[in-house]
Amino acid sequence: MPKKSFNEKLNSSGDLPKIEFIGFDNKMAKRFGCGNMLIAAPIEYDEVMKKIPEGELVTSHEIRDYLAQKHGADFTCQLTAGIFINIVANASQEREDLGSKEITPYWRTLKKDGELNEKYPGGIDQQKMLLEMEGHEVIKKGKRYFVKDYEKVLSQRHKEERSR
Numbered sequence: 001m002p003k004k005s006f007n008e009k010l011n012s013s014g015d016l017p018k019i020e021f022i023g024f025d026n027k028m029a030k031r032f033g034c035g036n037m038l039i040a041a042p043i044e045y046d047e048v049m050k051k052i053p054e055g056e057l058v059t060s061h062e063i064r065d066y067l068a069q070k071h072g073a074d075f076t077c078q079l080t081a082g083i084f085i086n087i088v089a090n091a092s093q094e095r096e097d098l099g100s101k102e103i104t105p106y107w108r109t110l111k112k113d114g115e116l117n118e119k120y121p122g123g124i125d126q127q128k129m130l131l132e133m134e135g136h137e138v139i140k141k142g143k144r145y146f147v148k149d150y151e152k153v154l155s156q157r158h159k160e161e162r163s164r
Contacts, residue, residue: 006091013041019073035074040067042084049088052108054134056155057147059110060085085109086119093121107131114150 004012017040024034048063063085064076089106096103107130111117116127116138124145128138137148147153 006087006094009087010042010046010091013043016041017044017067017071019071032078033075036072038068038071038073038076039080040071040076040084042087045081045084046088046091046104049085049106049109050104052105052155054105054108055153057108057110057114057136057150057153058155059112059114059150061112062154063109086117089117089120108134110147110150114146116145116147 017038019036019038022032022034022037044067045063048066049058052058060081064078064081068074068076085106088104089109092104092106106120107127109117116124116131118124120127128145131138131147136150136153138145139148140146
């Protein structure tokens with residue numbers, strides 16, 4: 001059976017989104033907390049990431065908070081969020097490589113604390129270049145890279161939608 005493309009993975013949601021209750025006696029509770037945990041569909045991450053305009057940024061944490069609120073959950077699964085955000089990035093790169101103009105600006109989605117994502121297509125170097133082309137300053141702290149003062153350019157769109 002041939003391996004699925006990233007776009008096939010992006011567009012196959014299976015039974016997602018779904019909400020699972022994580023109780024105190026669950027091993028996951030120590031890691032994620034207790035309550036209703038959302039496992040969002042990969043395409044939902046793509047929809048949010050596509051809305052981030054040039055010059056603005058978003059963190060994976062903000063996307064997770066937005067999706068949890070949208071679905072009435074207490075929090076989202078961090079593990080699947082990271083996997084699905086990387087699927088979005090690779091699916092976008094796949095489309096671009098095929099000449100499509102339908103690109104998701106995945107490089108505008110940062111990890112917690114404004115950190116660049118080494119798992120994106122082209123790694124840190126490509127994300128750094130794309131962010132710098134949009135006017136962001138990338139700084140190195142130890143072996144990791146961050147957008148300087150990223151908090152000042154976080155997208156307001158999600159904050160406005162969450163407050164509605």
